[in-house]
Amino acid sequence: MSAEIIDGKKLAAQFRAELKEKVAKLTAEGTVPGLAVILVGDNPASRSYVTAKEKACAEIGIYSSDNRLPENTTQDELLALIERLNNDDKIHGILVQLPLPKHIDEDKVLLAIRPEKDVDGFHPVNVGKMVIGQDAFLPCTPHGVVQMLLRNGVKLDGANVVVVGRSNIVGKPLANLLIQKAATGNATVTLCHTHTKDLAHFTRQADIVIAAAGRPNTITADMIREGAVVIDVGVNRVEADTPKGYKLVGDVDFDGVKEKASLLTPVPGGVGPMTITMLLFNTVQAADNFAHSKK
């Protein structure tokens, strides 16, 4: 079998076109959705993520406020900025680009964002609501993966899913979303990590394998069953003979797995574009909630 390759860019473009219409409607009604992006320091990867997020906002008519702060910004200065943005009616979503410099307590910063503006879905209030199945801002990458599966007609109800990786931003929330008693869940999920004994034993039984380990070749063809759906969340830089000296690869051995899977995401161009799209989705939702709370 040769897998159908999921085009994350195309799917993201469809989503963004739908969101653009919602933004136009909200704007006509007097609320221009607004996202504040905060970047502390000069990490090149973070800088490019922030630039991509702001560009994506502009493309669909979301106002974005760019807050780039020097590396030596104090925690109190950052908290004061968040407080100002919490109280700014033009701003409906606040995103703090992680990681933060070592002298700043990330947990404290995420807790300072009002849950109604937490469009990354990292505030414990939103995490808790997601776990108990209440309306919440869902974390962007896991939400993007679920939407990608659904929009490609993958049946989640009753599916055996293996998620590889248990981070708070990808693996854990993804597993949580997939077990919810809802049309977007109802799967049977096994969550694997570095202490899992015999990872392949679990992945070989899965209808859907989702790799979020941050390590190239974590999933190889011998680890999946014929016809499985394989989603590759990983983004890893490996040395390559390119002008930049590296290329990006996922966690899945793409060439090997594509001969056995039924559906597969590439890296780049798979999950990545969906992650930013879900940030736009949450920002539009936050603006919509704000507009309706005023009435």
Ligand SMILES: NC(=O)c1ccc[n+]([C@@H]2O[C@H](COP(=O)([O-])OP(=O)(O)OC[C@H]3O[C@@H](n4cnc5c(N)ncnc54)[C@H](OP(=O)(O)O)[C@@H]3O)[C@@H](O)[C@H]2O)c1
């Ligand atoms: N495309 C996107 O938009 C997007 C968004 C976010 C992240 N990512 C990428 O996704 C990957 C994961 O990100 P993350 O933030 O979740 O990473 P992370 O915090 O480093 O977590 C990695 C997880 O994978 C597990 N793991 C690592 N090697 C493993 C192995 N050989 N077998 C089984 N489990 C293994 C770790 O287990 P332990 O807990 O036992 O250490 C950990 O739970 C990274 O490549 C990241 O760049 C992509």
